[in-house]
Amino acid sequence: MVSLRALTRPADLAAGDARLPGLALRAVLLAVGIGLAIVEEGGSGLLVVAIALAIGAAWAPQYLLGWGLILCLGLSQLARHDVLGWRLLVLLAGLHLLHVLSLLVLELPWRSWIQPSVLAGPLVRFVAVQLPAQALAIPTLALLAPGGGGHRPVTMAAFAGVGIVALAGLTALLLLPPPADIADAPGARPGSDAGEG
Amino acid sequence: MAVPPPHAAEAAPGRELPRWRRSAGVPAAAVVAVVLAAAGLIAGRVDLALLAVPLVAGVGLSWGRRPDPSAGGSVRLELGTPRGAEVDYVLSLRPPPGVEAVVLRQRLLAGEAREVVVSTAPDGALGGTVPLLHSGPQELVRVEYRYLGADAAAVGSPHEPLVAELVVAPARAEVRALPLPWRLQGLTGSHASARAGDGGDFRDVHRFVPGDRLRRIDWKATARRAGNAGELYVRRTAALADATVLLVLDSRDDVGEQVAEWSRNAAATMGVSSLDVAREAAGSLASAYIRAGDRVGFQDLSSTARMIPHGGGNRHLWRLLRAIETTAPSATPFSRHRPPIVPPGALVYLLSSLLDDQAVRLALTWRGGGHRVVAVDVLPAARLARTNRYQRLAHRVLLMERHDRIGLLQARGVEVLRWPDDGATLPRRVRLQLLSRPSRHGARPAVGRW
Incomplete structure (x- = not known):
């Protein structure tokens, strides 16, 4: 008969190096959100709103407050001149990082333990997007943003038509319902096959 | 704890394709990108439009890498060969292409759930060890899982849980002194009638x-x-x-030695349970009597399906042991209006924690019918660690009621045998010898009865 002395705590799933707590992602999201809020909204009244959104995004990601924070920080640019500077480049990277973290936080359980390799893919894609985005931002701002005297090297009107078409295409691309193959795939019917999971 | 059979258990692989859904963050990011781009266009601010670019690219990149919905993977949960008082388990992950992470929710010994997010590296066989703390049928590992696509933009539906179960054979104690019925009615055997x-x-x-x-x-x-x-x-x-013996196992409740865990009764923390003791006692008595050439029957009070008529021989012993080790508490309250039928002249062992009156009523009924009845007390010694004063008070009241029941049984001629060797009384071997001796008070053994 087993005695109580033989009672051992059940071993964890030996998932090797799953040593990153799910809460750490939320902490990073909170830190990035608050950091960007301070950088962008340093002296304005929107700082409180941005910090509240950051806390909400980390605390209850199911309310999608992370994207509210992105929108808030992005639109706060309207209060500044569109000059090429480090602040805009940081914001460009920060908002993207907020988006990636919000997606992860939304789906990963906060009580879970995460293998660091799980974050390798998102990190690689973040870098892969940021490099061309930053490379695009610098010449674009250099060309389209006004210089010190308020003069724009290239007028915005020249790009307005292209912009409208691009915006319409972007809207259609992002907001259309998912492809039919997702919803009507054979796998969508439960129990349609055996031996597969 | 006896080593369970090596064929143990193997969970079936998942049998359904994952249903994929788009994460709520994808349309949210799309809306934000459109709003930023529109604001930039309306306000003539190229910097706002630039802020939308990584969002669009990120969503497009992660959604474009979503898994193929028609592709299925396989996840397999297997138990290894038990090693002493523990058994290994292996979880083999083979997710469909496009899956970047798997969210696993595992529960060992029906305890607290733990969640792990693992990547889908090709070496992805995970595993661990589960201690075998109890005898009988038990759920060792339960794994629920769902797949995540790139950046968690595509989320798979949770799959049916994989469960690894095992029936663990109870330990068997050596029983040398065998109490006998008052009257031996067989025509051949090993006991002098x-x-x-x-x-x-x-x-x-x-x-x-x-x-x-x-x-x-x-x-x-x-x-x-x-x-x-x-x-x-x-x-x-x-x-x-030969003697005819009926083992009646009261499996209606299963309480552990940790009193603080009685309300939750989690396998990992309850300690040795009353059914562990009862299975050990029933298996030991059945083996000893069958080896002595007697006929043994078995009755589970919480299930009419687990009833084995009395018989002898090795094959019958295996049937008995299998029935004993698969005994589990019933999820529904069970009350008997009529006691199980006992063969004439049989010795009845009632294995119970004696925490309610039903077992006592049955024992007194059999005793009133002229049978020799031995009530085997299988309640393990209580451990009161982490109990509060209300739990201690409730436990004390329960024990007082139980003590009254035991006194009533003894007053009506039912002998009581405490099975756990907890040091509070004589060793079990001595207690069995005392029960096997001729009694001077009416309750005489078979020899000299006629």
Whole structure:
């Protein structure tokens, strides 16, 4: 008969190096959100709103407050001149990082333990997007943003038509319902096959 | 804890394709990107439009890498060969292409759930060890899982949980002294009965009657006692007989030694449970009686399906042991209006924690019918660690009621045998020897009864 002395705590799933707590992602999201809020909204009244959104995004990601924070920080640019500077480049990277973290936080359980390799893919894609985005931002701002005297090297009107078409295409691309193959795939019917999971 | 059979258990792989859904963050990011781009266009601010670019690119990149919905993977949960008091398990992950992470929610011994997010590296066989803390049927590992696509933009539906179960055979204690029924009714066996016959020890000297063998004539006794030449005396021996034993296992409740865990009864923390003790006692008694050539039956009070009529032999012993080790508490309250039928002259063992009156009522019914009844107390010694004063008070009240029941049983002639060797009383071996001795108070053993 087993005695109580033989009672051992059940071993964890030996998932090797799953040593990153799910809460750490939320902490990073909170830190990035608050950091960007301070950088962008340093002296304005929107700082409180941005910090509240950051806390909400980390605390209850199911309310999608992370994207509210992105929108808030992005639109706060309207209060500044569109000059090429480090602040805009940081914001460009920060908002993207907020988006990636919000997606992860939304789906990963906060009580879970995460293998660091799980974050390798998102990190690689973040870098892969940021490099061309930053490379695009610098010449674009250099060309389209006004210089010190308020003069724009290239007028915005020249790009307005292209912009409208691009915006319409972007809207259609992002907001259309998912492809039919997702919803009507054979796998969508439960129990349609055996031996597969 | 006995080593369970090596064929143990193997969970079936998941049998359905994952249903994929788009994360709520994808349309949210799309809306934000559109709003930023529109604001930039309306306000003539290229920097706002630039802020939308990584969002669009990120969403497009992650959604474009979503897994193929028609592709299925496989996840397999297997138990290894038990090693002593623990068993290994292996979780083999083979997710469909496009899956970047798997969210696993595992529960060991029906305890607290733990969640792990793992990547889908090709070496992805995960595993661990589960201690075998209890006998009987038990759920060792339960794994639920769902797949995540790139950046968690595509989320798979949760799959049916994979469950690894095992039936662990109870330990078996050696029982040397076997209490016997009041009356042995079998015609052959290993126990000396009160009936005259062959095989047993010397019984008495009796006058020769037709049917007695001539070689049994005791000439010295005849010379001493015979009144005339035709009067002869024979030496008679006792006949051997087998006993009929019925093991009645009260599996309606299963409480552990940790009183603080009685309300939750989690396998990992409850300690040795009353059913662990009951299975060990039932298995040990069944083995000992069958080895002695007796006939043993089994009855589970919470299930009419687990009823085995009395019989003997090795094959019957395996049936008994299988029935005993698969005994589990019933999820529904169970009350008997009529007690199980007991073979005539049988010795009844009632294995119970005696925490309610039903077992006592059954024991008294059998005792009133003339059977010898031994109530085997299987409640393990209580451990009161982490209990509060209310739990201690409730436990004390329960024990007082139980003590009254035991007193009632003993007053009505039901013998009580405490099975756990917890040091509070005599060793179990001695207690069994005491039960096996001839009693001077009416309750006499088979020898000399007739």
